[in-house]
Amino acid sequence: MDVKLTDSDMMTMSSTQWVIGEPMTDTKLGGMCMPGGFHFYRDNLLATMMNPSHGEFSPVRAFECEPMGEIADAESKSKAQSMTLLREIALPDVGLSQRIVFSALVAWRSLKIRGLTIPAWESWADRIVRGSPFTPTAGAVADDDIAAAYAYAAEAVYVYATSADARSTDAAYAAACAAGAVEEAACATGGDAAIAAHRLNLIGLAHEAMK
Numbered sequence: 001m002d003v004k005l006t007d008s009d010m011m012t013m014s015s016t017q018w019v020i021g022e023p024m025t026d027t028k029l030g031g032m033c034m035p036g037g038f039h040f041y042r043d044n045l046l047a048t049m050m051n052p053s054h055g056e057f058s059p060v061r062a063f064e065c066e067p068m069g070e071i072a073d074a075e076s077k078s079k080a081q082s083m084t085l086l087r088e089i090a091l092p093d094v095g096l097s098q099r100i101v102f103s104a105l106v107a108w109r110s111l112k113i114r115g116l117t118i119p120a121w122e123s124w125a126d127r128i129v130r131g132s133p134f135t136p137t138a139g140a141v142a143d144d145d146i147a148a149a150y151a152y153a154a155e156a157v158y159v160y161a162t163s164a165d166a167r168s169t170d171a172a173y174a175a176a177c178a179a180g181a182v183e184e185a186a187c188a189t190g191g192d193a194a195i196a197a198h199r200l201n202l203i204g205l206a207h208e209a210m211k
Contacts, residue, residue: 002078003047004040004065004085007057012038018085020063025082029070037072037079040065043203045210048091049102050076050202062091075200094210097131102209104128109200 010018016038018024030036039054041047044062051060054077064087067080104125 001044001089002040002042002065002067003044003089004038004063004083005047005051005055005057006061006063007055008059008061010061012055018063020085020087023068023082023084025069029072029079029081032072032074032077032079037070037081038067038083039077039079040067040083042073042078043206044089045092045094045206046076046203048094049099049206049209060091062089063087064089075202092210098209101129102206105205105209106200106202109205 004012004018006012006018012018014035016024024038026037028036041050047062051057063085066084066086067078068083069081071080072078108122108125108129
């Protein structure tokens with residue numbers, strides 16, 4: 001199911017007002033984080049996981065949508081030149097522990113794709129995924145910029161679990177950082193074939209985190 005998120009008044013970025021059944025069309029489809037087109041998700045659970053680091057809608061409303069025209073897909077979200085909202089839907093109930101596991105899974109899978117090994121981080125992530133109490137991992141285990149991104153992701157997950165101001169360090173943001181680090185690594189190496197061939201399946205990881 002394709003899903004579009006809005007705020008409580010059915011508005012999105014740039015004061016775009018949505019109405020169920022009324023098509024919206026942009027003049028062009030821009031880059032994933034650039035003007036042009038309308039964002040949506042290919043899965044309602046992924047939409048729930050990523051909202052805190054994307055639209056940051058609170059409260060959030062969700063709608064089944066029909067993307068049309070030129071369409072682009074990335075690991076964490078998609079974009080279409082035209083879109084129509086079909087009906088309002090309920091988002092799944094995702095708890096704190098499930099968001100934390102999702103973030104750890106994304107960062108862990110990203111490390112494997114990049115061919116990086118950080119034993120201290122992996123040991124920490126394994127305990128988190130298995131439901132052990134949260135303890136911080138040391139960022140000092142990272143010895144290069146890419147590895148540091150994952151160490152940061154781990155720290156962000158821990159901070160989210162213990163912070164009173166959870167939204168500022170949401171686990172979904174840590175997951176987005178991990179996914180972005182892989183994309184940056186691919187660009188830095190001229191589009192490394194091994195990285196390009198192993199896109200992160202964030203929808204699969206989101207569902208795995210709910211088990």
